[in-house]
Amino acid sequence: MTRDNKIELMAPAGDFAAMQAALDNGADSIYFGVEQLNMRARATVNFTMDDLEEIVERCEAKGVRTYLTLNTIIFDHDLKVIKKLVDRAKEAKITAVIAMDQAVISYAHSVGLEIHISTQLNITNLETVKFYSHFADTMVMARELSLRQVKFIVDGIIRDDVRGPSGQLVEVEVFGHGALCMATSGKCYLSLHDENSSANRGACKQECRRAYEVKDLETGNILKIENEYIMSPKDLAVINFLDELIETGAKVLKIEGRGRAPEYVATVIRNYREAIDAYYDGTFSDEKVADWMESLRTVYNRDFWGGYLYGKELGEWAGTSGSQATQKKTYIAKGRHYYPKPEIGEFLVEAHGMKIGEHLLITGPTTGAQEFVLESMMVNDVNAEVAKRGDVVTMKLPFRIRPSDRMYKIEKTEFAQKKLIEQ
């Protein structure tokens, strides 16, 4: 929970750009992985152990808490590594470690590092919460629980006075937005079975997101099925019933997506920040929900549903592969220089062109994700309407840009048109 008693908004951070986007858009905490022992082991964007100090420094400056995911299954050859990681996390003053394997829980507990229980442990009842309360202060509930079941657990924690090692009541965390698994909260063996690539070692190959057909082996006939994506659920979104979710007494709202781009983190965190604040201000309304949903649809999504929180049976399938985002980004230019006094950013156009009036996005490890509409620019030092590949472009920007920054054009996709027709 946050200091002002609001539900804590926890953001995913796959890299420094996503982390900065979370910081700029109102996250209360971030979670991230280092090296290979986390559920996004295959992501090329993982941080390294040497980044811990910078992560803490940049987050602490904004009063944002830092959680290190160390939540794969652990083999004996990993033991030294996890001890080193936990020791380094404690030394760097990371707030807590998110763990699933008892080896990690036991060691982190022995050195006095705060522990949060990972979704990989699938907590679905009050007794399990009591069991882990000997080690952990915060526990995420399995994504399969309904609002009623979450409330039952929260009420039980208060009634039975279930406290964690810190002496405070155990805090319940709930997944609020992002990908859902067809298996119980990530306990899936499809990827291991099919491609020898264990989801439980962070190497999920997303078999469930592909199209399948049913074949009669005797005749070779292929049966028609309504939806070829028989295992790919829509994404979770709770913004339309956030009020009910907060009223269960859950203290932390976790946003999925360490594999997502910085503009995804920026958009999702900004909308949930507004929604949480609106709830506590008493200004949460259907009109606002409609605006937030429309905004959430602009970034990566497989369409939305409320997950299991209303106790629904699984049956909301994505129906397509990949994203149904209403916007897409196209690379245009890289950052060159920022002149702080006149607040001018300089870019080199490397692909496509750009013109006045276009919706642009700049991302980078320190810049995060900044979106704006281009109102004026100079091409090779002359005022211009359009720029093409090879041009040096300057424009007024209220934020600093860096040579590590990339500029993209944001455009509508086919799904934008489809949504419009549906409405």
Add this chain to the structure above:
Amino acid sequence: MVIITLQRNKCIGCNYCVEHAPNQWAMSGKDGKAVLLHSTEKKGFHTIKTWDEEIYEENKLAQDNCPAKIISVKKV
């Protein structure tokens, strides 16, 4: 000749290579990733070359079963 190469930084430490060919592979206690025994390293790629062609089959299994696809085993 058999040439085995490992692109080590992408290893997720699953241990399959050790299971298939324990004479060529071990898990590092230091960073939890696979080690190609007696290999030489150049720009992140670890390589061994050997005339012992008997090791080909089991190392080929290590290559095929590596989830990160970072092992290459060739007979030349």
